[in-house]
Amino acid sequence: MPSGYALVVRFxxxxxxxxxxxxELVAQTAAGIRTEPGTLxxxxxxxxxxxxxxxxxELYADQAAFQAHEDQAHTRHFLAAREQFLAGTEVTFLNELPSLSKRPGSEG
Structure with missing residues (x-):
């Protein structure tokens, strides 16, 4: 079973x-992100x-936690303010490969 909802963003x-x-914008935004319970x-x-x-x-507990992150005021501010600094953005959503993600001590 996949553990979380992950993505990689290249700015x-x-x-x-x-x-x-x-x-500087990222540093300001990080303070709010650290308080999000579903952001792992x-x-x-x-x-x-x-x-x-x-x-x-970015790794979230699940897709609902990702959406909760996206809905935060600090995230919405970051998403709007970042555009003035960017030449490009590439977002990749990730699927976990369960066979490679077993934790030490788990059976299998």
């Missing part, structure tokens, strides 16, 4: 100034040698 920023402002992982990375790219990995 390409316009330039260095936009990247700095985007990172919300990680932001910069790929090696791609300083204008941010990759978000």
């Amino acid at each position: 390409t920023l316009r330039d260095t100034a936009a990247a700095q402002q985007f990172d 992982v919300y990680a932001v990375h910069t790929p090696v040698n791609e300083p204008l790219v941010r990759v978000f990995y």
Whole structure:
């Protein structure tokens, strides 16, 4: 059985100034995200040698938790404010492969 609802979002920023402002927006938004009970992982990375790219990995308890995240005021603010900094966005929703996600100590 799949455990959670996951996605990866790849943001390409316009330039260095936009990247700095985007990172500040993310930092402000993260405070609200940390209070969401159904948000299990919300990680932001910069790929090696791609300083204008941010990759978000998001894992929610289920699709309802993702929708609750999307409905939060801090998320709606982020979604609207981010556009001014972006050159592109790519969203990938993920399906877990149950055979690869067994936890240590589980049977099988």
